[in-house]
């Protein structure tokens with residue numbers, strides 16, 4: 085197996101965009117190829133398109149050839165759409181990585197896209213609700229906010245986590261997204277504003293939830309030995325972990341403790357030959373404030389049940405124990421499902437390059453992880469990225 | 475002068491809830507091999523399948539045990555009472571067909587070893603707490619399909 089590097093990234097501005105699904109992917113594709121020397125779309129032999137629900141959000145299936153056509157790629161090795169709900173983008177990167185590592189592909193693109201805004205909010209919610217088992221959980225209206233609301237309720241009940249502690253996550257991530265030009269939400273919020281924002285599904289308020297966001301982002305993967313042909317600052321993929329337990333709510337390992345995250349993290353650290361203490365940047369899946377708190381715990385940055393205390397102590401800020409979501413996370417940047425993981429992977433590359441606002445720059449970072457989860461948090465997926473080849 | 479012809483065309487003003495966007499599943503024996511579940515529900519019984527080989531109680535009901543691959547399953551009655559394990563209230567963002575019901579409570583009900591998600595009727599969020607006893611309730615759809623919900627026991 086060959087080692088693999090990411091040599092370029094490109095992204096569309098995230099937000100409530102006056103742009104269609106295919107406009108977004110063209111913006112990201114153009115930015116992607118303008119980010120790299122000596123490489124044009126025609127050199128790419130494989131493409132993976134992360135798209136969670138184009139059937140419903142854009143009324144399109146069979147989207148991989150469409151995207152390839154629009155961004156000028158002529159796939160001749162492997163082409164596929166990857167769908168894994170909110171992990172669809174990371175799935176695209178993982179497949180591209182595998183293809184390059186095995187030698188099946190020389191140059192592969194992973195690009196994600198989602199158009200979340202549509203005229204009818206209820207229709208958008210209908211679309212989201214079929215991610216959970218539609219006939220047994222979705223039917224009871226367990227879409228994203230309710231499932232994370234009951235998760236938060238159990239975490240509060242079992243560990244004493246407070247709504248104020250959850251609000252602190254929103255404050256931190258909106259602070260960083262205010263410094264990120266591609267972010268959807270660029271305004272700071274206060275704890276008071278989070279607590280007073282409209283209740284979506286108690287205990288979750290509007291500012292505990294990520295926004296509905298349109299976006300697209302891509303990365304290019306090549307063999308590590310070839311990376312310097314294309315850039316002076318490649319980023320190396322050195323490990324990964326992915327774990328799923330159950331699907332319907334009844335068959336989750338636990339609501340208040342994310343067991344599959346702990347198992348995915350263990351595997352990520354093992355394959356990358358690092359420990360959690362080596363992680364400088366963690367771009368994690370803060371779809372709701374409770375998610376990030378449970379990710380501090382699941383990734384081992386603090387003990388189970390102590391995630392609220394961890395943010396109260398300022399540990400996930402730059403300069404704390406580990407910089408968590410210096411991009412502004414999903415909370416601030418937005419969550420265009422199929423593109424989210426790719427935005428966050430590109431963020432780590434930009435951090436390594438020093439290509440971010442100094443207010444959110446993690447100086448000297450060597451290791452960054454990108455974590456995504458999907459469904460009722462029954463599936464967790466982690467990529468370990470390194471500035472140096474290890 | 476332009477020779478291009480313009481013509482107004484007709485489209486349906488409104489399209490009803492498309493069949494596959496209705497959240498309630500097709501329940502009769504022509505459409506599912508677990509139609510017995512819905513038959514029992516019509517008679518007031520919440521049931522599920524239990525594997526006769528390995529003894530595992532499976533939720534939701536199956537035609538095959540994922541633990542041991544056995545197709546030898548039996549229907550077991552889950553009774554009419556459960557305990558509220560977690561709950562919330564949907565105030566914003568309900569899907570099509572449910573918008574008219576907002577606000578409404580949903581929860582996870584503990585019945586024996588199972589954690590079953592359901593609508594929690596006849597209660598506001600403020601009326602509920604973890605551990606509350608809730609009772610089985612059956613709702614009947616206009617087309618004779620049925621589904622289960624739970625209701626807060628007013629006696630408490």
Ligand SMILES: [Zn+2]
Nearest residue numbers: 525528539542
């Ligand atoms: Zn069995």
